[in-house]
Amino acid sequence: MTQVQPAHFTSAGGIGTRLSDILWRHPRLLIALLLLPPALWLGVIYLGSLFALLAQSFFSIDHFTGLVKYEFTLSTYAQLIRPSNFDIILRTVVMAFCVSLTSAVISFPIAYFAARYARGAWRAVFYLGIMMPLWSSYLVKIYAWKLILAKEGILTWALQKLHLEWVLDAFLALPVIGGNSLSVSTAGTFIVFVYVWLPFMILPIQAALERVPPSMLEASGDLGATPAQTFRHVLLPLALPGVVAGSIFTFSLTLGDYIIPQIIGTSRLFIGQAVYQHQGIAGNIPLAAAFAMVPIAIMGLYLWAAKRMGAFDAL
Amino acid sequence: MSAVTFNDVSRHFGAIKAVDAVSLDIAEGEFFAMLGPSGSGKTTCLRLIAGFERPTAGDIRIFAQPVQDLPPYKRNVNTVFQDYALFPHLNVRDNVAYALMIAGQGRRERYRAAQEALEMVQLAGYDLRKPSELSGGQRQRVALARALVNKPRVLLLDEPLGALDLKLREQMQEELKSLQRQLGITFVFVTHDQGEALSMADRVAVFDHGKIIQTGTPEDIYFRPEVPFVADFVGSSNVLPAALVAQLAGESRPASIRPERLILGAEGRIRARVTGLSFLGLATRVSLDAQGTRLTALLPQDAPRPAPGDEVGVGWNADDLHLMTAGAGA
Numbered sequence: 001m002t003q004v005q006p007a008h009f010t011s012a013g014g015i016g017t018r019l020s021d022i023l024w025r026h027p028r029l030l031i032a033l034l035l036l037p038p039a040l041w042l043g044v045i046y047l048g049s050l051f052a053l054l055a056q057s058f059f060s061i062d063h064f065t066g067l068v069k070y071e072f073t074l075s076t077y078a079q080l081i082r083p084s085n086f087d088i089i090l091r092t093v094v095m096a097f098c099v100s101l102t103s104a105v106i107s108f109p110i111a112y113f114a115a116r117y118a119r120g121a122w123r124a125v126f127y128l129g130i131m132m133p134l135w136s137s138y139l140v141k142i143y144a145w146k147l148i149l150a151k152e153g154i155l156t157w158a159l160q161k162l163h164l165e166w167v168l169d170a171f172l173a174l175p176v177i178g179g180n181s182l183s184v185s186t187a188g189t190f191i192v193f194v195y196v197w198l199p200f201m202i203l204p205i206q207a208a209l210e211r212v213p214p215s216m217l218e219a220s221g222d223l224g225a226t227p228a229q230t231f232r233h234v235l236l237p238l239a240l241p242g243v244v245a246g247s248i249f250t251f252s253l254t255l256g257d258y259i260i261p262q263i264i265g266t267s268r269l270f271i272g273q274a275v276y277q278h279q280g281i282a283g284n285i286p287l288a289a290a291f292a293m294v295p296i297a298i299m300g301l302y303l304w305a306a307k308r309m310g311a312f313d314a315l
Numbered sequence: 316m317s318a319v320t321f322n323d324v325s326r327h328f329g330a331i332k333a334v335d336a337v338s339l340d341i342a343e344g345e346f347f348a349m350l351g352p353s354g355s356g357k358t359t360c361l362r363l364i365a366g367f368e369r370p371t372a373g374d375i376r377i378f379a380q381p382v383q384d385l386p387p388y389k390r391n392v393n394t395v396f397q398d399y400a401l402f403p404h405l406n407v408r409d410n411v412a413y414a415l416m417i418a419g420q421g422r423r424e425r426y427r428a429a430q431e432a433l434e435m436v437q438l439a440g441y442d443l444r445k446p447s448e449l450s451g452g453q454r455q456r457v458a459l460a461r462a463l464v465n466k467p468r469v470l471l472l473d474e475p476l477g478a479l480d481l482k483l484r485e486q487m488q489e490e491l492k493s494l495q496r497q498l499g500i501t502f503v504f505v506t507h508d509q510g511e512a513l514s515m516a517d518r519v520a521v522f523d524h525g526k527i528i529q530t531g532t533p534e535d536i537y538f539r540p541e542v543p544f545v546a547d548f549v550g551s552s553n554v555l556p557a558a559l560v561a562q563l564a565g566e567s568r569p570a571s572i573r574p575e576r577l578i579l580g581a582e583g584r585i586r587a588r589v590t591g592l593s594f595l596g597l598a599t600r601v602s603l604d605a606q607g608t609r610l611t612a613l614l615p616q617d618a619p620r621p622a623p624g625d626e627v628g629v630g631w632n633a634d635d636l637h638l639m640t641a642g643a644g645a
Binding site (some may be wrong): 032097213215216218219220221222223224225226227233236 | 366388401415
């Protein structure tokens with residue numbers, strides 16, 4: 001029998017082709033090569049440094065020498081529960097909660113419109129409108145808001161022209177959220193937080209709503225549900241993964257931010273500012289680490305509760 | 316009593332006349348099919364009955380009550396959607412009981428009703444599954460149970476069998492038909508499949524370009540089409556143009572003749588050339604060209620078969636040639 005070389009198999013090829021052949025024969029090798037760099041980055045550099053910081057929270061600082069004592073202790077965590085520190089945690093969590101809730105309420109109609117009705121050019125306008133604020137510098141936006149909210153700012157000016165200044169004055173006279181002007185009040189901090197994080201809420205809700213076929217809402221109405229009932233029993237449960245995803249952003253970003261409350265708001269601290277001050281100014285790294293642990297723990301609890309509530313069932 | 320009445324109903328989307336001055340009358344307890352190609356307005360008509368669309372003009376009545384100002388949730392009609400539209404976050408039982416939950420019925424009561432509805436569509440025991448864990452045919456049954464649990468007076472079905480494979484589709488056709496007989500509810504059924512419409516419906520309305528072209532019993536539609544479109548669309552009947560009919564029968568009107576009624580032989584009324592043969596199992600389909608008019612003949616399997624390119628005579632019994640009332644032939 002003679003050996004016949006079938007003409008339709010090409011055996012030629014450079015080093016690139018041979019490499020492709022090897023990867024084709026060993027698909028796992030390809031996956032390993034693709035995953036190795038991000039795995040190293042995430043695993044060693046990112047998570048590693050995070051754990052190195054968090055480990056510090058189990059040490060304490062010697063208040064005479066100002067040096068870190070490398071002995072396991074929970075005393076740093078005990079400091080967190082002191083009223084002055086616990087106030088900071090409580091204030092930040094309440095703020096993050098209010099910001100997330102308000103963002104969700106404002107985002108839902110916008111996202112619904114974008115998902116159901118915006119087509120063609122309108123869709124482009126929508127994405128541009130949502131994304132454009134993200135292109136400009138974070139600091140520029142915050143200082144712009146300072147100009148809007150300041151006592152001599154355009155908001156006060158506009159209300160004066162409308163003879164509605166008394167509304168603002170009455171609002172600023174409220175305890176806790178009020179203040180001398182909006183730019184130095186907790187309400188001002190809240191307004192800017194909501195503005196800055198809003199795109200992070202709109203986009204996931206919109207993505208979730210886009211996956212809800214219109215026939216599903218029609219079916220609900222067909223079966224006797226009023227629009228309010230359809231919202232409660234069909235639209236909201238199906239959009240919930242998006243709301244949860246968005247609120248993970250708004251909640252965690254608010255928990256960790258230290259710039260907005262520093263520029264707009266009162267002198268009362270938020271967690272981010274406390275971490276910044278304890279680490280940078282006071283040199284109390286264990287306490288800074290313990291503060292940094294708080295948002296992580298809260299987010300863990302939050303995700304666990306969201307899962308228990310079935311927020312991810314429709315995924 | 317009429318279950319559904321349309322009086323000159325139109326639904327225009329800008330310049331597109333999806334439904335254009337349609338009048339129809341569906342009797343109570345009837346199995347009514349709306350048949351037509353896609354974009355012919357049949358689905359829009361169904362959506363007008365359900366209330367998902369509002370008419371641009373005209374008057375719609377359901378059991379004599381004008382409904383154009385009633386939203387879907389105030390109409391006693393239910394719909395089986397083409398994509399089933401089952402709620403993915405609810406299990407089968409809660410999907411079926413949805414209408415009863417909305418109506419405020421207690422848990423035990425509505426679960427019992429859901430149980431009965433599921434038994435009716437032969438899906439007992441699937442209560443706790445999620446829609447994503449069901450096959451296409453099972454989802455279809457859940458959608459049916461969900462639409463029937465509220466005991467609507469009219470059930471609307473929007474191409475409900477379109478996504479099923481042939482075997483299942485035939486089985487569901489029979490089940491739907493017997494379900495309708497058993498419940499006595501008016502069924503309005505939208506389809507683009509003429510076989511489905513003919514085999515299930517008591518009456519068929521054929522749609523084209525937003526208008527009803529012909530309404531009648533399946534036999535009427537099949538054997539006595541009034542216009543060439545119906546003859547061609549319903550079971551691909553042969554359409555003889557008016558000029559040819561004028562030579563043969565002395566009347567200048569288009570005519571139709573069923574493929575299975577054409578007789579091929581040496582003699583015949585007209586001459587034609589065989590352009591193709593296809594084997595269909597029960598019969599062989601012969602494509603013919605009679606001086607520019609395309610004809611199709613169905614030959615029983617035991618009949619002698621011509622070969623492509625042969626010249627044959629095409630004949631028929633005079634009774635089988637059906638003269639149409641309107642529309643100029645090609």
